[in-house]
Amino acid sequence: MDASTRKRMADDLRSLLTKNPGQHKRQLLKGLQSRGWTGLTSTDVNSVLYGISAMFVHDDHTPPLWRVDAGCKTIEPTPQPRPTGIPRLYSGPPPRAWQIEALDAWRAADRRGVVEAVTGTGKTAVGILAAAEAIESGRRVLILVPGRDLLDQWYEKVGKEIPGRKIGRFGDGCDDGLAENHVVVSTVQSACRRRMLPAGQSGLLIADEVHRYGADAFANALEEEFDQRLGLTATYEREDNGLEQYVTPYFLSSTNGRRSRSPVVMHCDYERALADDILARFRIGLVGVSLTPSEQEEYDEYDEAAKKTRSALIRNYGCPESPFGEFMRAANQLAEGGNEDSRATRVARQYLNAFSKRRALLAESDRKAAALDQLAPVLARADRGLVFTETKLSAESAAAILRQRGIAAQDFTSDLKRDERKQRLRHFKEGRIRVLAAPRVLDEGVDVPEADVGVIVAASRSRRQMIQRMGRIIRPKEDRHPAVFFVLYVRGTAEDPDLGGHGTFLKAMTDTAEEVHVFSPSAGTSDLLAWFAEAANLRT
Numbered sequence: 001m002d003a004s005t006r007k008r009m010a011d012d013l014r015s016l017l018t019k020n021p022g023q024h025k026r027q028l029l030k031g032l033q034s035r036g037w038t039g040l041t042s043t044d045v046n047s048v049l050y051g052i053s054a055m056f057v058h059d060d061h062t063p064p065l066w067r068v069d070a071g072c073k074t075i076e077p078t079p080q081p082r083p084t085g086i087p088r089l090y091s092g093p094p095p096r097a098w099q100i101e102a103l104d105a106w107r108a109a110d111r112r113g114v115v116e117a118v119t120g121t122g123k124t125a126v127g128i129l130a131a132a133e134a135i136e137s138g139r140r141v142l143i144l145v146p147g148r149d150l151l152d153q154w155y156e157k158v159g160k161e162i163p164g165r166k167i168g169r170f171g172d173g174c175d176d177g178l179a180e181n182h183v184v185v186s187t188v189q190s191a192c193r194r195r196m197l198p199a200g201q202s203g204l205l206i207a208d209e210v211h212r213y214g215a216d217a218f219a220n221a222l223e224e225e226f227d228q229r230l231g232l233t234a235t236y237e238r239e240d241n242g243l244e245q246y247v248t249p250y251f252l253s254s255t256n257g258r259r260s261r262s263p264v265v266m267h268c269d270y271e272r273a274l275a276d277d278i279l280a281r282f283r284i285g286l287v288g289v290s291l292t293p294s295e296q297e298e299y300d301e302y303d304e305a306a307k308k309t310r311s312a313l314i315r316n317y318g319c320p321e322s323p324f325g326e327f328m329r330a331a332n333q334l335a336e337g338g339n340e341d342s343r344a345t346r347v348a349r350q351y352l353n354a355f356s357k358r359r360a361l362l363a364e365s366d367r368k369a370a371a372l373d374q375l376a377p378v379l380a381r382a383d384r385g386l387v388f389t390e391t392k393l394s395a396e397s398a399a400a401i402l403r404q405r406g407i408a409a410q411d412f413t414s415d416l417k418r419d420e421r422k423q424r425l426r427h428f429k430e431g432r433i434r435v436l437a438a439p440r441v442l443d444e445g446v447d448v449p450e451a452d453v454g455v456i457v458a459a460s461r462s463r464r465q466m467i468q469r470m471g472r473i474i475r476p477k478e479d480r481h482p483a484v485f486f487v488l489y490v491r492g493t494a495e496d497p498d499l500g501g502h503g504t505f506l507k508a509m510t511d512t513a514e515e516v517h518v519f520s521p522s523a524g525t526s527d528l529l530a531w532f533a534e535a536a537n538l539r540t
Helices: 003-019 025-034 042-051 097-108 123-136 148-161 210-214 242-251 254-259 270-275 293-316 324-335 342-363 366-381 392-404 418-430 463-473 503-512 525-535
Strands: 056-058 066-068 112-117 140-145 167-171 183-187 203-208 228-233 264-268 282-289 385-388 409-411 435-438 453-456 483-490 515-518
Touching: 003 025, 003 042, 003 056, 003 066, 025 042, 042 056, 042 270, 097 112, 097 123, 097 264, 112 123, 112 242, 123 140, 123 148, 123 203, 123 228, 140 148, 148 167, 148 183, 203 210, 210 228, 210 242, 228 242, 264 270, 270 503, 282 366, 282 525, 293 324, 293 342, 324 342, 366 385, 366 392, 366 453, 366 483, 366 525, 385 392, 392 409, 392 435, 418 435
Parallel strands: 112 228, 112 264, 140 183, 140 203, 167 183, 203 228, 282 483, 282 515, 385 435, 385 453, 409 435, 453 483
Antiparallel strands: 056 066
């Protein structure tokens, strides 16, 4: 969209919002269409609303409700100034607008806080900018990561974008420290066993995937001696109370503490990322299947057992009903044994067994495998695809199904050696592998090459996990085509969107996706392929 078109759209948007403030993007799109605009999407509308911050402001609703800034004196879009306040040591790509805003918000909160930004928007850059600034002020920087893959990725990126400084690693066979290095990237597993900041030295602690550090052991790595603290995450949430107990108190400053009890100083959600053209437009197809008669019989048995034992654990043995993560933690503790009441251990084990079998049955149902087979022509036409499963076995089975249809597909699981995983990612990037099928190993901490089609074979209770998976698919495409996401689910179960399956995640996606299409039970390969071709603007 050229400058004159943006100017005309801004004029019309201001007129619409002056007459009727508090409209969301789709209402404004209809308003523009009534004024003769054609060929627009809600993403185009957001691009102008977010891009001209001197004219338009919004609230915290989902989707945001917009109005004209009362202080706006002109309808001329204000040119974006060249970013200021970038540390001189920083030699990376020019920061995006939201990254500069995040850095400024963190500074305003006494340099303590969490930046929450959906996968693919560039959280790492905010951390590196903060690290460069901390080094300039004479501080040492500790970067905590939850795994070895992220250890290497951060080490390489920091060394490249803050050149001329000593960068070390701690963990995975490395033993570097902050006494002799300006920056140390450490796995949290290693850092929680040693005091990292030298006595008398001030420092910045950056916690990547900060939601992971709400566990008892990992919280030991959050050293009080670091006067500056920055957390990075796609979603600041856990299913247990680990954030409230450990993470929030550590990152909450007195400044943002007066405003709220959340340490989050900046959100970059899908609305903002799409408006800033950081992520690709996307569409979601919901593909429902049914269980076979024998599977249904098994499911009913496991479901009844899980419900019965869960009620008993809550009613008789003190397990909290919610949040679910706290209930599971208590159930696992009882299942370990050593209790005064052996019946509690027995009931907990019965629950966990039924829960696990119910989940596995849904993840590996025969008709989901058949649905994946129907999607094979779609994946064959895609540039690259990712299939997300629940278990290693289902990942291997998914890859085998696609190979039988002539698609170069491989599983990607934790059973592979580290070099094997790197090789498969490289082959995927080069196009020698067209589809990777993976359980949770791809959800966090792995730098996955761009893909344009994603298939969820197994549902997840975790909104964070689903957002991580979405971020693997909706990175910007060179051809500007929208990304496509298929979600397989079993009708009439906890996976079913009509029964609350994918709850908060699906609501957020519905508000942001260009389309959420529910396929009928009779839909076949031709229907799936036709919808994909339309979504990707291809000819069938």
